[in-house]
Amino acid sequence: MAKRPWKYWSPTFQADTVCPMNPVWPWGGHRRFAYDLVRWMRPARVAELGVHWGTSFFTFLQAVKDGRMAATEVVGVDTFEGEDHAGHYGPEVFDTVNRIIAESFPKQQIRLHKSLFCDALPHVADESVDLLHIDGLHTYDAVSEDFETWLPKLAPEGIILFHDVAPGTGYGSSEFWKELSEPPTPRSPSTTRGVWACSSRRGIPACGSCDRSASKTRSLSTPTSLAPSGPSSRSATSPAWPTNAPRASASRAR
Ligand SMILES: C[S@@+](CC[C@H](N)C(=O)[O-])C[C@H]1O[C@@H](n2cnc3c(N)ncnc32)[C@H](O)[C@@H]1O
Numbered sequence: 001m002a003k004r005p006w007k008y009w010s011p012t013f014q015a016d017t018v019c020p021m022n023p024v025w026p027w028g029g030h031r032r033f034a035y036d037l038v039r040w041m042r043p044a045r046v047a048e049l050g051v052h053w054g055t056s057f058f059t060f061l062q063a064v065k066d067g068r069m070a071a072t073e074v075v076g077v078d079t080f081e082g083e084d085h086a087g088h089y090g091p092e093v094f095d096t097v098n099r100i101i102a103e104s105f106p107k108q109q110i111r112l113h114k115s116l117f118c119d120a121l122p123h124v125a126d127e128s129v130d131l132l133h134i135d136g137l138h139t140y141d142a143v144s145e146d147f148e149t150w151l152p153k154l155a156p157e158g159i160i161l162f163h164d165v166a167p168g169t170g171y172g173s174s175e176f177w178k179e180l181s182e183p184p185t186p187r188s189p190s191t192t193r194g195v196w197a198c199s200s201r202r203g204i205p206a207c208g209s210c211d212r213s214a215s216k217t218r219s220l221s222t223p224t225s226l227a228p229s230g231p232s233s234r235s236a237t238s239p240a241w242p243t244n245a246p247r248a249s250a251s252r253a254r
Contacts, residue, residue: 004040011035011066014104015058018096027055027135027163034161038063043072043130047153049117049146050135051078052086054097056163060131061105073109075129077120083137085171117146121153129153135163140172147176 013031016022023031038046038060046064051057057076064072080094094114101110113120117136132154134146143162154160165177 006036006040008032009036009039009063009066011062013058013062015054015062015100018100018103019053019055019058022053022055022058025053025055027059030163031055031059034059035063037159038131039067041131041159042067042069044155045073045075045124045129046131046133047075047077047124047129047150048133048135049077049150050086050133050163051076051080051097051112052082053093054100056133056135057097058100058104060133061101061108061110065105065108070107071109073111075111075113075120075124077113077115077117079116080114085138118149121149124153126152127155130155130158131161132158133161133163135161138164138169138171138173140176143173143176147180 009032011032013022022028034056046060048057048060054076057074061074063069064074076097080089080091080097082088082093097112101108101112111123113123129150132150134143134150136142136146143165147160147162151160162173162177164171165173167174167178
């Protein structure tokens with residue numbers, strides 16, 4: 001991953017013209033961070049598990065578009081039917097997502113898989129995803145399976161974002177993250193790749209997340225000590241996460 005300074009952008013999120021609730025929806029508070037992250041990373045491929053109305057999906061796309069990352073592919077996977085946590089919904093969601101793509105991101109490289117996460121696996125090459133966002137069903141078993149099955153898709157210096165994993169969400173995803181991030185770490189041999197990040201609930205910066213007041217967070221040491229140890233990994237003295245890490249998640253985040 002190229003070393004470049006972290007910048008704080010002030011983007012206009014075009015999807016908001018169709019979905020004006022984006023800023024206050026559960027992922028809304030993480031958008032500025034995610035946008036800055038994509039601008040900083042310049043990933044070749046972003047993959048998202050759980051698109052729904054696209055608050056996060058269109059954040060990634062906005063950064064790709066504004067950053068003129070013409071070769072970057074953004075892959076979104078969702079049944080577009082919902083589940084017990086997100087709620088069950090009809091075809092209007094998929095239609096709206098496609099409408100926003102057509103109106104605001106016609107030139108971006110986008111693949112939407114209207115399928116189960118597992119059914120999209122054969123369509124994404126191993127070690128090809130620079131930024132993976134896991135935001136499906138938030139039970140422990142579901143997040144665990146999404147992580148285990150998609151981890152091989154992660155590029156050697158890739159980053160995974162997990163949503164709804166901060167303490168106190170009441171979701172199994174928080175429990176999963178707790179296990180994943182507490183030392184001793186390795187759940188599988190593959191944890192030697194990438195760094196871990198999460199977008200936290202209620203504005204609580206969690207492991208590898210973002211906050212200018214980094215002294216109150218576990219910002220750098222945790223992800224670097226968690227993950228890199230393989231040949232392509234960075235050492236603990238060469239952290240992959242930017243040291244001038246950006247703003248904290250907004251307080252209206254879920
Ligand atoms: C929490 S929502 C995603 C929220 C979205 N990232 C955002 O920014 O608002 C979870 C979505 O994951 C989808 N989903 C959950 N489990 C899935 C699975 N195993 N395969 C495909 N889609 C799934 C649901 O249909 C739902 O739309």
